[in-house]
Amino acid sequence: MLHKSVLLKKSIDMIQPESGKVYLDLTFGGGGHSLEILKRSDPDGVVIAFDKDEDAIARANGSLKKDYPDRFFIVKSDYSQCVNVLRDMKIDGVDGVIMDLGISSFQVEDEKRGFSFLKDGPLDMRMDRDNPLSAYEIVNRWKEDEIYTIIKSYAEERFARRIAKSIVTHRAKKAIKTTKELADIVIDAVPSHFYKKIHPATKTFQAIRIAVNSELENLEKGLKSAIELLKKDGKICVISFHSLEDRIVKHTFRFYKDKGFLMLLNKKPIYADEDEISENIRARSAKMRCAVKLN
Numbered sequence: 249m250l251h252k253s254v255l256l257k258k259s260i261d262m263i264q265p266e267s268g269k270v271y272l273d274l275t276f277g278g279g280g281h282s283l284e285i286l287k288r289s290d291p292d293g294v295v296i297a298f299d300k301d302e303d304a305i306a307r308a309n310g311s312l313k314k315d316y317p318d319r320f321f322i323v324k325s326d327y328s329q330c331v332n333v334l335r336d337m338k339i340d341g342v343d344g345v346i347m348d349l350g351i352s353s354f355q356v357e358d359e360k361r362g363f364s365f366l367k368d369g370p371l372d373m374r375m376d377r378d379n380p381l382s383a384y385e386i387v388n389r390w391k392e393d394e395i396y397t398i399i400k401s402y403a404e405e406r407f408a409r410r411i412a413k414s415i416v417t418h419r420a421k422k423a424i425k426t427t428k429e430l431a432d433i434v435i436d437a438v439p440s441h442f443y444k445k446i447h448p449a450t451k452t453f454q455a456i457r458i459a460v461n462s463e464l465e466n467l468e469k470g471l472k473s474a475i476e477l478l479k480k481d482g483k484i485c486v487i488s489f490h491s492l493e494d495r496i497v498k499h500t501f502r503f504y505k506d507k508g509f510l511m512l513l514n515k516k517p518i519y520a521d522e523d524e525i526s527e528n529i530r531a532r533s534a535k536m537r538c539a540v541k542l543n
């Protein structure tokens with residue numbers, strides 16, 4: 249099981265790593281982007297990587313930290329805290345930032361993490377297992393209206409009301425404990441002819457995952473913090489996987505551009521090409537936006 253980095257070459261070509269400079273990889277995952285930056289900033293570029301999943305931290309310690317002990321640093325933290333973390337490390341600015349949002353193949357394919365409707369596992373979906381909120385809490389304890397609201401607003405699911413109602417009806421009989429139980433409830437709640445191209449539970453699982461991990465709030469905060477940390481001429485690339493993420497990236501970049509702090513490196517998002525998509529289905533929905541700090 250390996251995570252294939254999305255838009256790897258295109259993103260690192262944009263960042264143009266150089267020796268002697270400092271880079272932030274805010275979403276370490278399997279470390280593909282970190283490794284590429286380390287290679288291209290040889291002999292002494294530095295990468296500071298973040299992830300809030302302790303499995304990713306263990307992977308980093310077992311790989312890049314061993315191979316690049318003086319040039320690679322891994323931090324277990326939400327990336328929304330990057331300003332504080334770098335302040336503690338006495339680093340006042342960075343020359344490039346990569347953010348490759350969402351979850352990794354390691355997370356999706358591990359049924360114990362409960363991210364996938366295709367594998368049966370506990371209803372969890374936490375990237376950070378210290379997070380007290382899990383998918384189980386949301387599905388079994390939140391009010392119907394709260395469940396409806398996240399499914400509607402985080403996934404634009406047209407059958408959100410029916411799904412929320414059905415969840416509440418089922419859990420009144422017995423707690424909903426597994427991903428398969430939840431996926432089956434969603435399948436029964438939506439008209440079968442409607443979902444042909446995607447699994448009927450795709451959107452509901454996306455919405456619950458976003459809520460569990462406060463993904464949109466953290467993205468807004470993390471992105472602003474990352475832009476704040478960039479030095480003049482430093483570049484930032486953000487790869488997003490759905491329209492809610494991309495909207496935040498687009499609006500935040502535009503806000504800093506209008507204030508004269510950023511110049512956009514691409515007006516329209518950059519997509520993966522057909523070759524990459526044929527090798528990695530995740531790349532199909534990827535959109536990348538890049539910018540450079542002006543002052």
Ligand SMILES: C[S@@+](CC[C@H](N)C(=O)[O-])C[C@H]1O[C@@H](n2cnc3c(N)ncnc32)[C@H](O)[C@@H]1O
Binds near residue numbers: 252253278352
């Ligand atoms: C798509 S993967 C990154 C893959 C990586 N670029 C690679 O090439 O292997 C996203 C990673 O970011 C982490 N992550 C997502 N949101 C985070 C946040 N707010 N703070 C810290 N880590 C986060 C996830 O746990 C996951 O491991």
